[in-house]
Amino acid sequence: MNFIQQLINGLSIGSVYALVALGYTMVYGIVKLINFAHGDIIMVGSYIVLFSMKSAGFPFWISILGAFTLCAILGVVIERVAYKPLRQAPRISALITAIGVSILIQNVFMLSFKPDPRPFPNVIDGNFGIGSINVSYTTALTIGISVLLMILLQLIVKKTKVGKAMRAVSEDEGAASLMGINVNRTISITFAIGSGLAAVGGALYSAAYPLVDPFMGAMFGLKAFVAAVIGGIGSIPGAILGGLIMGIAESMTKAYISSQLTDIIVFGILIVVLLVKPSGIMGKNVKEKV
Amino acid sequence: MKLKRLAALLTAGIFVLSAVGCTGGETSKDDLNADSGTQTENNNDGNNNTSDNSDTIKIGGIGPLTGELAMYGTNAMNGAQLAINESDGALGKKIEFIILDDKGDITEATNAYNKHVNNNEVSAIIGAVTSQPSAAVAVAAAKDNTPMITPTGTAIDITTYGENVFRACYTDPFQGKVIAAFAASSLEKKTAAVIYNKDSDYSIGCAEAFKTTFEEKGGSIVGYESYSNSDKDFKSQLTNIASKNPDVLFIPDYYSVVALIAKQVKDVNLKAVLLGTDGWDSVHSVVEDPSLIEGAFFCNHYSPDDTDPEVQNFITKYKETYGSEPNAFAALGYDAAKLIINAIETAGTTDKEAVVEALKNTDISAVTGSIKFDEERNPIKSVSILQIQNGQYKMYEKLNPSDL
Structure with a gap:
């Protein structure tokens, strides 16, 4: 019973990792950029939900929609201002810009809202039991919303025109634009969806761990990035799988081995995956063009 | 290139400024020495201890004023400041309380200590607030024999670094x-x-x-x-x-x-x-x-609904000054400053050894209980x-x- 309980704990944190990893993987898939500012979008999303619930008194679901929208816009603005001018520049320039954007967002928030952690409003209370297994509503909500969004994303990518455009641009940007696909618009949409998902991830994360501070996105973003790499960066199902593997590995290590070994084991998995399959579990092997 | 030149200019500027500052300090010291011959002796063996001759006694505060632990540092330092404001100085001189931020970090705490001792020439240190920075400050203070009280550093090892290191709280x-x-x-x-x-x-x-x-x-x-x-x-x-x-x-x-x-x-x-x-x-x-x-x-360390008049007096004054209810960190900061002032008064000087000796023989009633120190310089008091x-x-x- 304890084992299933721990599995649920792992799924809960893992599904949030997965949501955030999706943003990393989508952006990487389409512009080959590791968007380090993505972790900080989580933080921005949490702050938006915090203020919208506490100061404006909106319910959680409206706040989440607001955070999704605002962060989607923020993602697009960041892309337009910081990354687009560097699209033809060497990849390292864009990478360093991403780190710069991340530091900028953190410090703007630190100056505006002070570095002290703030309590996050109570979203949903209580537990329910399935047999002898006890699940909190927070956990159920987290897993539920994450799964829903992942399904929605799959539908968008596989079934809609926008999704088709995204797949085309990620395969070959030049050819896609020759076929009449608006590449800039597609990239913007990708950033918008990725950032929106990060905002929801942030809100769910804060509902489960109710303290918000300007640096909360840094470590969490890094772990989500590792999840994306384990799953195979660029692959959407890979990001989901990677997130769940990370979450479950963390919670099982804490429960059955030792909390001191958590990070060693999680990052150990990353090393093993990269040794065995450098492109990640579900990543495609890309042949170098010579 | 431009940046480099700017940096060079700035550095040069700083050097010039600090040189001027030094000479300024030097002359005023000489002037004072000429007036009071007796205090010069004291001044020579306590290395660079100018505070004996000026009309203020400087006490250095170290604590996290920003970051995750900011609430602790701010409260403790507010408490200490209150005790110092209340005291009307010591030995007929004004007391100046200079606070530096350690961000809860060991390196920053050591830097703050060095700045206090080298630039501010403080007679005693109140700080640091959290355990690990306190230990770092204790190690540094032990080398100079600077009297130091951590108001709230509860880790057992802090006071073991030197005979001059005390704490106002009990241990972990x-x-x-x-x-x-x-x-x-x-x-x-x-x-x-x-x-x-x-x-x-x-x-x-x-x-x-x-x-x-x-x-x-x-x-x-x-x-x-x-x-x-x-x-x-x-x-x-x-x-x-x-x-x-x-x-x-x-x-x-x-x-x-x-x-x-x-x-x-x-x-x-x-x-x-x-x-x-x-x-x-x-x-x-x-x-x-x-x-x-x-x-x-x-x-x-204390409870706001304690009926002891000392406690109630502290709470009233703290609320008047800062507009909020004092927590235990404020109370310990207050007591730490009180311990230092009391020791300076008892010693009759700011000479480091005399103050440390006076601290060891402390027996005062304070907000967090009546305080005496044991051999490890930990307070013996109620919880x-x-x-x-x-x-x-x-x-x-x-x-x-x-x-x-």
Whole structure:
């Protein structure tokens, strides 16, 4: 019973990792950029939900929609201002810009809202039991919303025109634009969806761990990035799988081995995956063009 | 290139400024020496101790004023400032209190100490506030024999670095011991679990002492789990603990972590009485849902509903000055400053050795109890056990050192 309980704990944190990893993987898939500012979008999303619930008194679901929208816009603005001018520049320039954007967002928030952690409003209370297994509503909500969004994303990518455009641009940007696909618009949409998902991830994360501070996105973003790499960066199902593997590995290590070994084991998995399959579990092997 | 030149100019500017500053200080010192010949001797053996000759006594404060632990540093330093404002100076001179931020970081704390001693020429140090920076400051202060009191550094090793290092609060193991004795004897609980931060000396010190004492008193420890500094998820450990169903859960850590753990204790449906240490002070400011910590006990240095006139006087003045209720950190900061001022008055000088000697023989009544120091320069005083009732801290029991 304890084992299933721990599995649920792992799924809960893992599904949030997965949501955030999706943003990393989508952006990487389409512009080959590791968007380090993505972790900080989580933080921005949490702050938006915090203020919208506490100061404006909106319910959680409206706040989440607001955070999704605002962060989607923020993602697009960041892309337009910081990354687009560097699209033809060497990849390292864009990478360093991403780190710069991340530091900028953190410090703007630190100056505006002070570095002290703030309590996050109570979203949903209580537990329910399935047999002898006890699940909190927070956990159920987290897993539920994450799964829903992942399904929605799959539908968008596989079934809609926008999704088709995204797949085309990620395969070959030049050819896609020759076929009449608006590449800039597609990239913007990708950033918008990725950032929106990060905002929801942030809100769910804060509902489960109710303290918000300007640096909360840094470590969490890094772990989500590792999840994306384990799953195979660029692959959407890979990001989901990677997130769940990370979450479950963390919670099982804490429960059955030792909390001191958590990070060693999680990052150990990353090393093993990269040794065995450098492109990640579900990543495609890309042949170098010579 | 442009940047380099600018940097060079700036550096040159700083050198010129500091040179001017030095000569300025030098002349005024000579002038004063000519007037008061007797004090020059004193001045020569206490290396560079200009404070004897100026009309102010400088005391340096070190604490985290920004970052996660900012609330502690600000409160402790406010308390110290209040005691200094209240004192009308010492030895007929004004006291100037200079505070530097250590951000809760060891390196920053050492830098702050060096700045205090080299640039500000302070006579004594109040700080640092948290345990690890306090230990770093203690190591540095021990080399110069600067009188130092950490108001709130509870780690056992801090005072072991030098004869000149004191503390105004009790130690980590002492807290663990008191709360374990309280759980076993006063609450009559039989089983306990502990969840502690393995990256924090404070947390480990409390946890180990709790375990030993609770077992000595006939209780059994059914869960002993740990986590690390960056952790936000404790559900795995708490699920393990919940399956053992302990009577009490001891969480020795600072308030922001306690807020996260308390939420997850409820999530995993663990129904134990929560026990904590002085790091819990201010916990209600970061817990959105007060029911999470309702009924929890923690030990603290003082209680606002203590009827002692000294305590009530302090609370009134603190509220007048800062407009908020003082917590234990403010009270300890206040007491630390009081200890230093008292020692300087008793010694009749700011000479380092004399002040240290006077501190060792301290016997004053302060806000956090009447204070004497033992051989390890830890205070011997009583402990207040508080309970959180309706989101308020209520004095539950006062334990004297002899009760343990």
